Amino acid sequence: MEMINRYVYAVAHRLPQGQREDIAVELRGLIEDMLDERLGDSDRTAKDIETVLLDLGNPKDLADKYRGTKKCLIGPELFDSYILVLKIVLIVVAVSIGAGFLIQTILEPFSILDHFINMIISIFTALPMAFAWTTFGFTMGEHYGGFKEKHLQNKEWQPSDLPGIPDEKGKIKRSDSIAGIVFYAIGLVFLTFSSNYFGVWVFNNKFTGVVPFLNEETYGFYLLFIIFIFGFGILKEGFKLVIGKWTYKLALFTLVINAISLTAILVMIKQANFWNPKFMNGLVESGLFAIGSEGFNIVSQLWGKLTFWLLVFLAIALIWDIVNGFIKARKTSNLMG
Amino acid sequence: MVDTNINEHLDRLLQELRRGTITLGVLSQLFEPRYGYSLVTLLNEKGIPIEPGTLYPLLRRLEKQGLLNSEWDTNEARPRKYYLLSNTGKEVYDLLVIEWKSIVTSLNNIISNGGNEKNGND
Numbered sequence: 001m002e003m004i005n006r007y008v009y010a011v012a013h014r015l016p017q018g019q020r021e022d023i024a025v026e027l028r029g030l031i032e033d034m035l036d037e038r039l040g041d042s043d044r045t046a047k048d049i050e051t052v053l054l055d056l057g058n059p060k061d062l063a064d065k066y067r068g069t070k071k072c073l074i075g076p077e078l079f080d081s082y083i084l085v086l087k088i089v090l091i092v093v094a095v096s097i098g099a100g101f102l103i104q105t106i107l108e109p110f111s112i113l114d115h116f117i118n119m120i121i122s123i124f125t126a127l128p129m130a131f132a133w134t135t136f137g138f139t140m141g142e143h144y145g146g147f148k149e150k151h152l153q154n155k156e157w158q159p160s161d162l163p164g165i166p167d168e169k170g171k172i173k174r175s176d177s178i179a180g181i182v183f184y185a186i187g188l189v190f191l192t193f194s195s196n197y198f199g200v201w202v203f204n205n206k207f208t209g210v211v212p213f214l215n216e217e218t219y220g221f222y223l224l225f226i227i228f229i230f231g232f233g234i235l236k237e238g239f240k241l242v243i244g245k246w247t248y249k250l251a252l253f254t255l256v257i258n259a260i261s262l263t264a265i266l267v268m269i270k271q272a273n274f275w276n277p278k279f280m281n282g283l284v285e286s287g288l289f290a291i292g293s294e295g296f297n298i299v300s301q302l303w304g305k306l307t308f309w310l311l312v313f314l315a316i317a318l319i320w321d322i323v324n325g326f327i328k329a330r331k332t333s334n335l336m337g
Numbered sequence: 338m339v340d341t342n343i344n345e346h347l348d349r350l351l352q353e354l355r356r357g358t359i360t361l362g363v364l365s366q367l368f369e370p371r372y373g374y375s376l377v378t379l380l381n382e383k384g385i386p387i388e389p390g391t392l393y394p395l396l397r398r399l400e401k402q403g404l405l406n407s408e409w410d411t412n413e414a415r416p417r418k419y420y421l422l423s424n425t426g427k428e429v430y431d432l433l434v435i436e437w438k439s440i441v442t443s444l445n446n447i448i449s450n451g452g453n454e455k456n457g458n459d
Contacts (some may be wrong), residue, residue: 023397026373026418028387033374033415057390065394 003046004031011127014063023066031056046132074138081242082138086131088178089234091129092185097122107207129227130185140328141242143337170246170332180237188230195219199276204288211282218273224267229261244278245332251325258318265314279303359387361437364430367405372459373375396420400455 008027012020028294034052035044056062074082099118105112139265199212215223236257243250268274276282280300362385365436366376373393380387400404410417422430 022418025416026393029372029417030374030393031413034389037374055389057388060405062390062394065390066397068394068398185424 003049003053004028007056010059011063015066016062019066020179047053067143073135075144078138078142078242080133081238085136085138085181085238085241087233088181089130089134089185090127091191092124094123096189097126097193099196100190103193115210118193122189126189128194130188133231133234134238137231137238141239143274153206161321170328171243171246172240172246174241174244174335177241180240181234184230184237184242186234188227188234191226191230192223192256195223199279202288204287209286211279211286212276213279215273218271222268222271222274225264229264231259232261246325246328248326248329251322251329254325255322256305258322262315266311269310275307344377355386358402359385359391360395360399361391361430363399364385364426364433365403366426367422367426370408372417372419374403376420399426405429421452 008024008031011027012024015023020259034055038048038052054303073183097119100122101115104115104118108115195214196212196216197210198214201208201210202208236254239250239253280296283289283299284291284296289299304331361382362380365378368377371379373396374389376396377387377389377392380392396405396407400407400420404423404424405420406426407420408420410419
C-alpha cells in the first residue's frame with residue numbers, strides 16, 4: 001500500500017493543483033483494478049504491486065502524458081543560446097574572481113588568507129547571481145520577447161511573411177556579442193567585489209595601497225545601480241546574440257536599455273557622495289605630490305572634470321550603439337522590402 | 338543486426354499508427370458509460386491493445402475538449418470515474434468513422450495495386 005501511495009504521489013505532485021486530487025483517486029482505482037485482474041481474490045504481495053507499477057511506467061512520463069505538454073522555462077528555440085550565454089557569464093565571473101584573488105595576493109602577499117576567504121565568498125555570491133540574471137533575462141525573452149516567430153505559427157501564413165535573410169551588414173557577429181557579454185561580466189565582478197581596487201594604485205618601491213575613486217561609505221547603495229546597469233548590458237548582448245541581426249525591434253530595445261543605463265549613470269555620478277571626497281587628500285598623503293605643486297593642480301583639475309568627461313564618453317558610446325543599430329536595421333529591412 | 342533494425346522501425350511506425358487510431362477506438366466504446374480500466378480490458382479483448390498509462394490521460398484530454406462527459410460513481414466500494422460520449426462527441430465520432438472508412442478504402446487500394454507489383458511477392 002505504501003508503495004502505491006508513493007507512486008500516486010510521484011505522479012500527482014507533478015500535476016497542476018486543481019487536477020491532483022481527481023487524478024490521484026482515479027489512479028488509485030486503476031492500480032487496484034490492475035491488481036485485481038492479476039490476482040483475482042488471492043493475497044497480493046509487494047512483488048505484485050511492484051509489477052503493476054512497473055507496467056504503469058515511470059511516474060514522470062505518466063505525469064507528462066496527463067499534462068499533455070512539457071513545462072519549460074526556456075524553450076528549445078532559445079535553449080542553445082541560453083546555455084552559451086550562461087557558460088560565458090559563469091566562466092567569466094569565475095575566472096575574474098580567480099584573477100582578482102591572484103592580483104590581490106601578488107600585491108599583498110601577507111593577507112593571502114583574507115583574499116582567499118574573500119574569493120570564496122565572492123564565488124558563492126556572484127555565481128548564483130550571474131546564473132539568476134541570465135536565466136531571468138532569457139525567461140523574459142521566452143515569454144515576452146516574441147522570439148517564437150509567431151507569424152510562422154499562426155494558421156494563415158503567407159509566403160510573403162517569410163523573414164528576409166539578413167544582409168551581411170545587418171548581421172551581428174556572434175564574437176561581438178560574446179565580447180560584449182565578457183566585458184560586462186568582468187566589469188560587474190570587478191565593481192562588485194574589488195571596488196576598493198578601483199582607483200590610483202600607489203607604489204613606493206612596493207605596493208602600498210590604493211586611493212579609491214569611489215566613496216566607500218556610500219558605495220553599497222550605488223552598487224545596486226551598477227548591478228542593474230551591467231545586468232541590463234548582459235541582457236542586451238544576449239538578445240543580440242539570439243536575434244543575430246539588427247531589426248527595428250532590437251534597435252528600439254537597445255535604445256530603451258541604453259537610455260535607462262545612461263540615466264542611471266547620470267543620476268549616480270552626479271551625486272556628490274558618489275565619488276571619494278578624500279581622493280585628493282589621499283593622493284597627497286600617499287606622497288605622490290605636495291599640495292600646491294604643479295602635479296597637484298593638474299590632477300585636481302582633472303578630478304573636477306572627471307564626471308563631465310566620463311559622461312560624454314559614455315553618452316557617445318551608448319548613442320553610437322543606438323544609431324548604429326537603427327542604421328543597420330534599416331539596411332536589413334530595405335533588403336526585405 | 339539487420340533484424341533488430343527492422344523490428345525497431347516496425348515498432349516505431351506501428352506505435353505512430355496506433356496512436357492515430359486509438360482515439361477512434363476509444364470513442365467507439367463510449368456510447369455507454371465506462372470507467373478507464375474496463376475500457377482497457379474491453380479494447381484489449383477486441384484486439385486493440387492500449388496501455389492504461391496512455392488511455393487515462395487520453396480520456397481526460399477528450400473530456401477537456403468536450404467530446405466526453407464524466408461522472409464519479411461513489412456508490413461502490415471503489416470510486417470510479419465513468420466516461421460517456423457527449424453530444425458533440427457523438428457527432429464528431431460519426432464523421433470520423435466516415436473519414437476512417439474512406440482512408441481504409443484508399444489505402445487498401447494503394448497497397449493492393451501498387452505495393453505488391455514492385456515487390457513481386459505475389
